[in-house]
Structure formats: C-alpha cells, structure tokens
Amino acid sequence: MRVSGCVAEAGAAHLAEVGSPVARGPWTFSDIISSHPEDEEDVDDTYKVMLIGDSGTGKTCLLVRFKDGAFLSGSFISTVGIDFRNKVVEVDGTKVKLQIWDTAGQERFRSVTHAYYRDANALLLLYDVTNKSSFDNIRAWLTEINEYAQEDVVIMLLGNKADMSGERMIRDHGVAFMETSAKTGMNVELAFMAIARDLKMKKMRQPSDPTFNVAEYVDSQKKTPGCCS
Amino acid sequence: MAAKEAEQTEIEVENEELQEDIAPGDCGSAMLIASDSFDSLVGNDYETELAIKKKKSHINEIVRQGSFEQEDSCGEQADVNHIGPYGDATTPSASEESSGEQSDPSMTKELSAVLDEISKSPDHDDDDVKTPEWKAQSKHVFILSDSGKPVYSRYGNEDKLVTVFGVMQALVSFVQDSAHDSIRSLVAGEHRIIFLHHENIILVCVTRGSESDRLIRIQLNYLYNQILSVLTLSTLKKIFKQRRNYDLRRQLSGSEKFLDSLLTMMEREPGLLLSAVRCLPLECQTRDMIAQSIVQHAKVKDLVFALIIANSQLVTLVRMKKYFLHPMDLHIIINLINAAESFKAAESWTPICLPKFDSSGFLQAHISYLDEACQTCLLLLTVDRDSFFTLSGCKTKITERLIKYNGLKAISDSLRKDSYNISKCGISDLRHFLYKNKSTAQYTSPELEAPYLSPGEQERLFGLYHYLHNRIHSSARPLKILYHVGQYEALLGWVTQGFELYAVFSPLVTKSLAINAVNKLMAWIRKEASRLFILESVTF
Numbered sequence: 001m002r003v004s005g006c007v008a009e010a011g012a013a014h015l016a017e018v019g020s021p022v023a024r025g026p027w028t029f030s031d032i033i034s035s036h037p038e039d040e041e042d043v044d045d046t047y048k049v050m051l052i053g054d055s056g057t058g059k060t061c062l063l064v065r066f067k068d069g070a071f072l073s074g075s076f077i078s079t080v081g082i083d084f085r086n087k088v089v090e091v092d093g094t095k096v097k098l099q100i101w102d103t104a105g106q107e108r109f110r111s112v113t114h115a116y117y118r119d120a121n122a123l124l125l126l127y128d129v130t131n132k133s134s135f136d137n138i139r140a141w142l143t144e145i146n147e148y149a150q151e152d153v154v155i156m157l158l159g160n161k162a163d164m165s166g167e168r169m170i171r172d173h174g175v176a177f178m179e180t181s182a183k184t185g186m187n188v189e190l191a192f193m194a195i196a197r198d199l200k201m202k203k204m205r206q207p208s209d210p211t212f213n214v215a216e217y218v219d220s221q222k223k224t225p226g227c228c229s
Numbered sequence: 230m231a232a233k234e235a236e237q238t239e240i241e242v243e244n245e246e247l248q249e250d251i252a253p254g255d256c257g258s259a260m261l262i263a264s265d266s267f268d269s270l271v272g273n274d275y276e277t278e279l280a281i282k283k284k285k286s287h288i289n290e291i292v293r294q295g296s297f298e299q300e301d302s303c304g305e306q307a308d309v310n311h312i313g314p315y316g317d318a319t320t321p322s323a324s325e326e327s328s329g330e331q332s333d334p335s336m337t338k339e340l341s342a343v344l345d346e347i348s349k350s351p352d353h354d355d356d357d358v359k360t361p362e363w364k365a366q367s368k369h370v371f372i373l374s375d376s377g378k379p380v381y382s383r384y385g386n387e388d389k390l391v392t393v394f395g396v397m398q399a400l401v402s403f404v405q406d407s408a409h410d411s412i413r414s415l416v417a418g419e420h421r422i423i424f425l426h427h428e429n430i431i432l433v434c435v436t437r438g439s440e441s442d443r444l445i446r447i448q449l450n451y452l453y454n455q456i457l458s459v460l461t462l463s464t465l466k467k468i469f470k471q472r473r474n475y476d477l478r479r480q481l482s483g484s485e486k487f488l489d490s491l492l493t494m495m496e497r498e499p500g501l502l503l504s505a506v507r508c509l510p511l512e513c514q515t516r517d518m519i520a521q522s523i524v525q526h527a528k529v530k531d532l533v534f535a536l537i538i539a540n541s542q543l544v545t546l547v548r549m550k551k552y553f554l555h556p557m558d559l560h561i562i563i564n565l566i567n568a569a570e571s572f573k574a575a576e577s578w579t580p581i582c583l584p585k586f587d588s589s590g591f592l593q594a595h596i597s598y599l600d601e602a603c604q605t606c607l608l609l610l611t612v613d614r615d616s617f618f619t620l621s622g623c624k625t626k627i628t629e630r631l632i633k634y635n636g637l638k639a640i641s642d643s644l645r646k647d648s649y650n651i652s653k654c655g656i657s658d659l660r661h662f663l664y665k666n667k668s669t670a671q672y673t674s675p676e677l678e679a680p681y682l683s684p685g686e687q688e689r690l691f692g693l694y695h696y697l698h699n700r701i702h703s704s705a706r707p708l709k710i711l712y713h714v715g716q717y718e719a720l721l722g723w724v725t726q727g728f729e730l731y732a733v734f735s736p737l738v739t740k741s742l743a744i745n746a747v748n749k750l751m752a753w754i755r756k757e758a759s760r761l762f763i764l765e766s767v768t769f
Contacts, residue, residue: 077574080579105483112591
C-alpha cells in the first residue's frame with residue numbers, strides 16, 4: 001500500500017495546481033480515495049466506466065483491488081457476461097460515483113459488450129505485460145472502440161501484471177498509458193482516480209478553461225516498476 | 230451394472246395391489262413444460278423446431294409486443310462478421326476450408342483399417358495424450374464440428390487428439406455418405422461409442438459405464454444445448470455457413486467449464502434423467518410470499534422469467550403469461566450458476582440462450598445472490614438489453630421484502646442437511662425415492678443418507694435408478710411396475726399416466742411389504758404435496 005499511498009499524495013498536490021478552487025488543509029490518504037458505498041444518494045456525478053481487454057489480463061483483479069483493496073489470488077475465475085460494481089470516490093471535495101462494468105474478455109461476449117460501449121464515459125483497456133498476444137490485440141481493441149464508443153470517451157491503456165519481471169512491451173497508441181499491478185496495487189488507484197478526475201473536469205470545464213490532459217496527468221503521477229518497491 | 234451381478238428375481242406385480250389414483254402434486258396450471266416422454270428429448274428435432282419457431286420466435290414476439298419495434302434489441306443478430314477484434318488474422322484460409330469436405334470413395338479402405346484399429350486395440354499407443362490416466366477414464370465425451378475440427382474433449386487436450394477426432398468424423402461421414410444413414414452406436418470390446426449428429430456438431434461418448442444408449446444420447450443432447458445456450462442456434466448455423474472449417478473453440482473459450490460441470494451434474498442429478506426439476510420444500514404460504522415479492526417488485530416490461538434457485542433446487546418461478554419454461558432449459562440455468570463462481574462476487578448481466586424456449590436468440594439474465602452465504606440466487610430473464618439498472622433496483626426491493634418477511638431464513642432453514650430426510654416419511658425399510666409428477670415436471674427426493682454417502686455408493690444408487698428407469702421405459706417392452714431384488718437393495722418402479730415413482734428398499738423387504746410401503750409413501754406425498762411441490766403457477 002505504500003506505493004499507492006505516495007501516488008495519492010502526489011495526486012493531491014497536482015490537483016491543487018490544476019484548479020481546485022477551494023484549497024483544503026493537508027491532504028491525507030483517506031481524504032482523496034475514500035469510498036462511501038452506503039450513502040450513494042448524495043453523489044454529485046455518476047459515470048460509467050468499462051473494463052475491457054483480452055481474457056486473463058486481470059480486469060476483475062484490478063477492479064477488486066481498487067474496490068476492496070484485496071488481491072484475488074489462487075484460481076482463475078473468469079467473468080461470465082458483465083459484472084457490475086459501484087464505487088464512490090471523492091474528487092475535489094465532491095463525490096463521484098463510478099459505475100464500473102467489468103466485462104468478460106472471451107470472444108463470445110464481444111458482440112454483447114459492443115452494445116454497452118456507447119454508454120460508457122470511460123474505458124480502461126487492459127493488456128497483460130507478460131502476454132504478447134494480449135499486447136498485440138490492443139490495436140484491434142482500439143479499432144473496436146473507435147467503431148462503437150462515444151467520440152469523447154476517455155480511454156486509458158493499462159499494462160497489468162507489472163509486478164512480473166520481464167521485457168517490457170510499449171508502443172505509443174496515443175492514449176493515456178501506465179503499468180499497473182493488481183497484485184501489489186501499483187498505480188491501481190491512480191488509474192481510476194485519473195479517470196474520475198478527467199470525467200469531472202470535462203463536465204465542469206468552461207470553454208475558456210485549459211483542458212485537462214489525462215495522458216499528461218498520469219505521466220506525471222505514475223510509478224514505474226522498480227521505483228518505490 | 231451392479232444389479233446385473235446380483236442374484237435377480239424380478240416379478241411383475243399386479244396392478245390391483247397398488248392403489249392408483251390421481252398423482253399427488255398435480256396442479257391446475259403448470260409453469261414448466263411437462264415432457265414425460267423420454268424419447269422426445271433425444272430426437273434431432275431442432276431443425277423442425279426452428280422451422281416452426283421461424284414463424285414465432287418467442288423472443289421476437291415479446292419484443293414486438295413492446296411499443297418499439299427495435300430490430301436489434303434481442304441480440305439475435307450476434308454478428309458473425311465481427312467475431313472478434315482480430316478479425317482476419319485468424320480467418321481460415323481457403324485451402325483449409327476445402328479440406329473440410331471429404332467424401333471420396335477411397336475412404337472406404339482407410340475406414341476399415343481405422344475400424345480394425347479401434348476394435349482390436351484399446352491400448353494402442355500413438356499419442357502422448359493417450360496416457361494410462363487418459364485411458365482409465367470410464368466416460369469420455371468428444372465434441373467436434375461437421376468437418377472434424379475438435380471442439381471439446383472431456384479429458385486431455387483437443388489439439389493432441391486431432392487424430393481421434395478425425396476418425397470420429399470419418400465414421401460419421403462414411404455411414405452418412407455410403408448408406409445415407411446415420412451412425413448411432415458402436416461396440417468395441419467393453420466400450421460403447423455413442424454418436425449424436427446435429428447439423429453442424431457431432432457429439433460422441435465413449436463409455437465403459439452401464440447407462441443405456443438412450444440416456445447417453447439425452448446427455449449428449451444436453452451438451453449440445455449447452456453449446457446453443459452460449460452461441461444460439463442461429464449463430465452456430467451462420468458461423469458454419471460462412472466458414473465450414475471454423476474452429477468453434479474460439480467462440481466457446483471460457484465455456485468449457487460449463488460442459489465439464491454439466492457432465493458432472495448428469496452423474497449426480499436425477500432431474501436430468503426424469504426431465505423434471507427438484508423443488509425446495511417450503512410451506513406454501515412462505516413460497517407464496519416469495520413469489521408475491523417478485524410479482525410486486527419486478528413488474529417490469531419485457532421481463533420473461535424470474536426465478537429463485539437455492540442449491541440446485543427451484544424455490545419459485547414467476548413467468549410472463551403465455552410463456553413456459555422447459556425443464557431442460559432450467560437445468561441449463563442451474564448449471565450456469567453452479568459452474569460460474571463469478572456470480573457470487575457481483576451482480577452480473579449475461580446473455581443466455583434457452584434452446585427450448587427460443588434457440589434463435591439470447592435472453593439477458595440479471596444474476597445475483599440475495600444472501601451473504603451465496604445460497605439463494607435470483608435470476609431475472611428479460612429480452613430488454615438495457616434494463617440492467619431497472620432489474621438491479623428490483624433485486625434490492627425483492628431482497629428487502631424477503632428479509633422483512635423471513636423469506637431468506639425459510640430458504641436457508643429448508644436447505645439444512647437434516648430438513649428433508651427419509652425418516653420424515655415414517656416408513657421403515659424405505660431408503661430413498663424419486664417421485665416425479667408428470668403434469669408439473671417436478672420431482673421430489675429426500676437427501677441422500679447412509680449408506681449412500683460415499684461417492685461410490687451414490688454412483689451405484691444412481692446406476693440402480695438408471696437401470697430401473699431404463700427397464701420401465703424400454704421401447705421394446707415398456708412396463709408399468711417393476712419389482713427388482715438386487716444384491717444390496719430391493720427396487721420398485723411404478724409409472725402411471727400421472728407420475729413416476731422409483732423407490733429403494735432394504736434388501737430383505739418382501740414384495741407385499743414394499744407395495745404396502747409405497748402406498749404409504751404415496752399417502753405421505755399427497756399430504757405433503759403443497760410443501761414439496763410448487764402448485765401455484767404465478768405470472769406477472
């Protein structure tokens with residue numbers, strides 16, 4: 001947890017710069033990443049986030065790490081259809097509800113999940129850093145996203161299982177990118193928080209305001225494996 | 230068959246001694262489609278069924294009833310062109326495709342050689358998959374496409390079994406081409422090989438077990454239905470129409486576990502043999518309250534079926550007027566929730582095709598567990614793809630009401646091990662029984678107790694039930710009543726127009742005692758019918 005802790009603090013500093021109008025005293029970890037699943041009534045915004053990517057890239061594990069702070073070890077539990085979880089997070093003092101759709105990676109569900117792309121505000125596209133074919137398929141996934149998703153959808157590419165050593169596969173696809181690990185928790189909170197922040201900024205932004213660039217944001221905040229671990 | 234080795238005395242009992250009257254558990258309106266005919270499950274009736282359904286696909290019908298005629302809202306247009314993001318990369322080449330079509334006469338020679346090989350040496354070793362463990366399995370199941378491409382093997386890796394699959398395809402197509410006939414089964418030494426050939430899929434079972442060919446064919450049909458429930462028949466046809474040589478494993482990846490668990494379920498669940506569903510015993514007021522909770526809180530347009538299942542037993546089923554659920558479809562649903570652990574973690578939304586209901590399209594299933602212990606599962610099946618949040622809201626309200634009126638507690642009490650044991654019937658010498666009411670397609674059966682606690686003993690017990698069922702339903706000589714004394718127990722099977730009863734007694738019971746006991750048992754079932762069965766068919 002130390003890793004994500006320092007990520008979160010860095011995020012707070014940045015957030016004050018970017019334009020939180022009200023400066024709140026010293027930020028603590030729980031201030032920023034707090035979840036209130038019970039009081040869902042008083043959330044300010046609700047956004048739909050979809051997790052997509054090949055089967056076995058760790059979509060469910062990433063989500064469970066974010067939601068419950070736990071790592072699903074042991075046997076491989078594959079998702080059937082789409083699983084659904086809510087998580088309320090706080091961005092700049094307002095509560096944002098993320099409705100997270102965790103999709104099955106298997107091919108047979110593709111035609112089904114397409115139907116839900118158009119409702120998604122953000123897409124987290126995962127590949128497995130230890131699995132070449134899941135990396136090679138990113139292009140196909142991005143094509144699919146272009147075809148079915150809203151034009152202004154927020155896309156973030158995540159190379160999961162970054163705790164595993166090995167040669168890195170990185171290619172610039174022109175979307176926000178970072179490596180994550182559901183096992184150690186590295187960058188997991190950041191990924192979801194960056195998405196939440198981007199969606200919120202997009203909604204609040206006046207035409208004259210500078211745009212919030214999620215790619216630059218994560219670049220400045222993300223940890224790379226080896227640091228802090 | 231254990232019974233075969235036993236010293237047998239079989240007597241056909243005269244009918245008069247058993248007091249036959251109406252079948253306990255009958256009710257005015259059924260909610261399940263009663264299909265007592267054992268053989269109706271086996272037939273290759275999908276083609277004709279679909280032809281009929283073309284005119285009235287249930288899903289389309291329901292969708293049309295809605296005010297909007299959205300053509301794509303039932304998911305039947307699962308687009309084969311967009312099979313995946315990898316598209317062309319894995320498209321089989323034209324040359325591959327043509328290799329799928331084989332009907333040359335030179336096959337005859339090859340085939341006889343192959344046949345020789347099969348019959349002469351079960352221990353013939355030419356593949357590293359054919360390890361002693363692989364060979365030691367008593368029941369193998371193989372599924373392949375028409376063109377011989379492996380789809381599924383119960384044991385071992387399909388890729389390493391291509392030659393075996395090739396032989397099976399050759400056998401099927403040889404008989405088809407040369408004799409315009411279809412191969413049904415082969416006997417090779419102590420193995421029986423049973424074939425079931427659907428339009429694009431060949432299913433083969435190789436067994437050393439004692440189940441009848443008919444039963445195995447039912448099981449293979451269940452597996453075929455499981456594949457349909459993942460893909461729909463329309464998609465399956467479309468796939469193979471476009472590419473005859475398509476590797477179906479791409480579409481089925483991740484669903485092998487459903488085939489595995491269905492095979493296990495077949496070995497343990499008499500409901501598949503009986504084509505009936507087991508209900509969880511509940512006081513009828515409680516069951517009514519549970520059903521009403523659903524009716525009140527899930528009155529949603531386009532919701533077709535709402536059901537609660539606990540430990541593979543049906544608690545309640547609420548259906549759209551006009552539509553009924555087939556027991557086979559219900560077994561597919563039960564298998565789905567038994568096999569997928571992921572439903573326990575979060576609310577799920579998944580497409581499922583119920584082949585008997587409508588093999589041409591998907592229903593959307595909202596699946597969630599209502600209790601912490603994940604025993605009670607609620608399924609809401611709809612044709613509306615966009616109603617997840619509506620149904621999720623229904624689920625919350627249903628749960629609240631069930632907690633308020635102790636519905637969940639009643640369910641968990643009934644699930645407790647000792648709540649339905651044979652001693653509740655108060656009949657000595659009776660060890661276990663299966664009672665099926667034909668008109669409602671429901672059956673009841675007590676928990677297994679000693680001596681049927683070990684897996685081996687359970688298997689033997691089901692072997693006895695299979696034997697009894699097979700003898701009674703023998704097409705050559707169907708029986709109404711069969712009394713059979715085996716080595717370790719006496720069996721009595723009794724089939725009338727209204728019900729089927731299979732009872733197991735201790736071996737020392739006499740025929741008249743057994744008949745007496747069965748009459749008592751029938752009286753007990755009659756008395757308890759409102760608790761043991763779902764007698765009210767509730768609709769939205």
